[in-house]
Amino acid sequence: MTEKTEVSICFGTLCFIMGGSAFELLSEHLDEELREKTLIRGMNCPGYCNQTSEYGKPPFVKVNNTLISEANLQKVITAVKKEVLHGADK
């Protein structure tokens, strides 16, 4: 079995208020196949929001090792798809 793609959503207040609440429905937006291959979890504020010049704007989501700034459902779903496909041809 291949490893699951890990999606870490920042649950810090700042990310949550600045649009991150939308990820509450992330799993509902993934089709079944993708959902099975992903592991969605939360993370406490990793501090990216304090260094916006380096990391960009909130909300932040990490898909495996890729950090997404100004994340929204579309961006995250695209990244998840890419990771899942990439994993498949390994």
Place this chain on the structure above:
Amino acid sequence: MAQTNNATLIRREIITRLCRLYAENRLDEIDRIPLEMAPRNTTAHNSRCCIHKARAIIRYRIMALLGFNVADETDELETLYSYALRSLAGTDRGKGVLTVVDEACTSCVKSNYTVSNLCRGCLASHCMVTCPKQAITMENGQAKIDPARCVGCGLCQDACPYHAIIYVPIPCEESCPVKAIYRNAQGIEEIDYEKCIHCGKCMVACPFGAIMYRSQLIHVLHQIAKPAKPVVAMLAPAVCGQFRADYTAVADAVKRLGFTDVFEVAEGAVLTARHEAGELAAHLESGREFLTTSCCPAWVEMAHKHLPKFLPDVSETWSPMRYSASMIREKYPDAMVVFIGPCVAKQAEALKYPGVDFVMTFEELGSLMIALNVDFQDSDASVPGEVIRERAFAISGGVAGAVAQYYQGEVLKPLVINGINKKNIALLRKLSATKHDYNLIEVMACEGGCLSGPAGISAPAVARKLFNARSGISVDQIAITGF
């Protein structure tokens, strides 16, 4: 219906910045916010014509955030700091809760009908011939509509054989259920406060974020900062749908912001439900046909301004906010009482009755938490706490359900009006004119109930999911068949 789009996020960023300045005792730097948010050499003003305009808009947003009606500006050079001081000193609040940031509102079409480039400039010119106002001319081989003459009848659209004339909606006007917002002679939207019911739908609808509620936040910050009196917050029943946290954790976070104590409005809702059940029984016994709920302030305002026939049958029972305020005052007689909820209309309700000093929104609460670095991860309060069934007041159908629990009398026939919109207003008019056998009518202005309130933190679907997970009651079990 709160949405997290760019317009909302900009508002939240401004609120956060204001809170930070206040907390750090740097309010005198408030005039820098527009410069910092729209700095030179950036694309921060991408959807505006230029940086100066972007800054001007932010400036007017801050004016609304300081509690002013943007239309009341008399001196364009008055600094934001001066507004801030005036706001803190004064009590004159002017009219209305919602205000149009006129600088931001110039981007909609001047007329709902416009000729697209599919127009062939045909010889027959059905559009020109049909127009009852002579608003259409032919220019350079294409028809053109003069917005000053167009009355929006749409006859030209029907007449065009090429379907070249399109209808372009104006989102705020379209969303307003009571026609309280209209273009003035300058082509800018204006709110008629004689008609406005403060439902906040226009604010949510405007893609340019040109409509804002006049905030009372600065007063709340001020009260928290000067510990002369206890400042007590009450959290509306929709609170369980706002954060990824149980009620106790939210209450704990609110205390860490500096509030003396926190109450749950659902406790006041228990009293509302009980009294309303008694009132309903007595009302029907006295020979009246039905009673409508009264906890939604936009609905009560609607009845007063647009459906006066309903007035004798609108419940007089206090709203959960008012009961909660009196419970708070039993414990803290001299407290400053702050209602925190997802609602814009509550501000107008609070002004009408003594008891609640200030109204704040959940979105402001969240922004204040950001500004003061209050996070849930450092909260010890993780016990779910007691479940108050009246949390269901946050959901369409929940109020009727709660009243039914306590009601004793003839058979109950409830009707749930889920959202004030044009269709439901027509239904209400019909109900007031014809015979029907409903005896309890619940009305909520927001579709889905307060969980979809205009100043909540997340989109209604997210709020419902959070509420289901956190409140201890299920949205779907509550819903009584509504419209």
